[in-house]
Amino acid sequence: MVFGISCSRMAIVATASMLLAGTSVAEDLCSISPYSYTQAKTDHPTLSKALEALDQHAIASWFTDRMSSDERSSMISSMLSQCSEDTRLSIVVYGLPNKDCDAGYSTGGSVKSTDDYKSFLKQLTDAVGDRKVLYVVEPDAVGLLAKDGSCGQSAGYLDNLKVAVAALSVNANAELYVDVGYWMLADSSNAAKIAPIMKELSTSGRLKGVTINTSNYRSNDECTTYCTNFQTAMGSTSMTCAVDTSRNFNGNPTSDWCNVATAGIGKPPSSSTGISNIDYFMWIKPPGESDGTCSGGPAAG
Numbered sequence: 001m002v003f004g005i006s007c008s009r010m011a012i013v014a015t016a017s018m019l020l021a022g023t024s025v026a027e028d029l030c031s032i033s034p035y036s037y038t039q040a041k042t043d044h045p046t047l048s049k050a051l052e053a054l055d056q057h058a059i060a061s062w063f064t065d066r067m068s069s070d071e072r073s074s075m076i077s078s079m080l081s082q083c084s085e086d087t088r089l090s091i092v093v094y095g096l097p098n099k100d101c102d103a104g105y106s107t108g109g110s111v112k113s114t115d116d117y118k119s120f121l122k123q124l125t126d127a128v129g130d131r132k133v134l135y136v137v138e139p140d141a142v143g144l145l146a147k148d149g150s151c152g153q154s155a156g157y158l159d160n161l162k163v164a165v166a167a168l169s170v171n172a173n174a175e176l177y178v179d180v181g182y183w184m185l186a187d188s189s190n191a192a193k194i195a196p197i198m199k200e201l202s203t204s205g206r207l208k209g210v211t212i213n214t215s216n217y218r219s220n221d222e223c224t225t226y227c228t229n230f231q232t233a234m235g236s237t238s239m240t241c242a243v244d245t246s247r248n249f250n251g252n253p254t255s256d257w258c259n260v261a262t263a264g265i266g267k268p269p270s271s272s273t274g275i276s277n278i279d280y281f282m283w284i285k286p287p288g289e290s291d292g293t294c295s296g297g298p299a300a301g
Helices: 007-021 036-041 043-053 068-083 114-128 141-147 157-168 187-201 220-234
Strands: 060-062 086-093 132-138 174-179 209-212 238-244 278-282
Touching: 036 043, 036 157, 036 238, 060 068, 068 086, 068 114, 086 114, 114 157, 132 157, 132 278, 141 157, 141 174, 157 174, 157 187, 209 220, 220 238, 220 278
Parallel strands: 060 086, 086 132, 132 174, 174 209, 209 238, 238 278
Antiparallel strands: none
């Protein structure tokens, strides 16, 4: 197993990475190699070249309370030193109190309260300063907040998301994309539940739009439709979308979301998508990392 994915799937990663190595994209996002890749190169040296090819692309860096404060500080410091100022840092913010309240695979972490969350966010914003940055804000949180009977409301997601939007948008060079579960944009009735939440969040700061398909497998065609559904529900095209393409090459005919065996690496990160309402293709979830203990995988990440 590699990051909780079978060796047969890593063969797909290796093949795809060789193809990607020769792909030219107008890429202006920047991040650093995931820690899991560094460890995998040691544990599985035959995959080193494949992983190095993937490393040529901007795999979003996760600023999460599942890391220690020192680890977060080191990660951001490395990004700032390795990424030139004409690039845009690619960062996932994942420290919401009671995060992942539904599936529970990523609930652990040091942030337990709003005060903890404010300190967590301050560490990030103080370090990034006024650098250009794309923030993916709290994967799945809005989807869980909008879902009927979900835990997101009782977990206080809305108030804490407003805290995050306010803190992160102080930087005039920051682009904020709040993550929404793709399943909440698959039809107009559920998309209509997302819209009022996004409108309320926008009163707390500047939002560029939403991310779709984070850590998931939906095709680009599907995600474009989801983005259109979102804009229709909002009654405006002023907010746009970014799509996680890290493992959606084959799409997914089922609703399975955890360590799907048929996954394939999709389009490389780029701001040149050729789709009017999709601003970025991103690799938000590092290709090959586990979703959790489902399907025989280790812990998430």
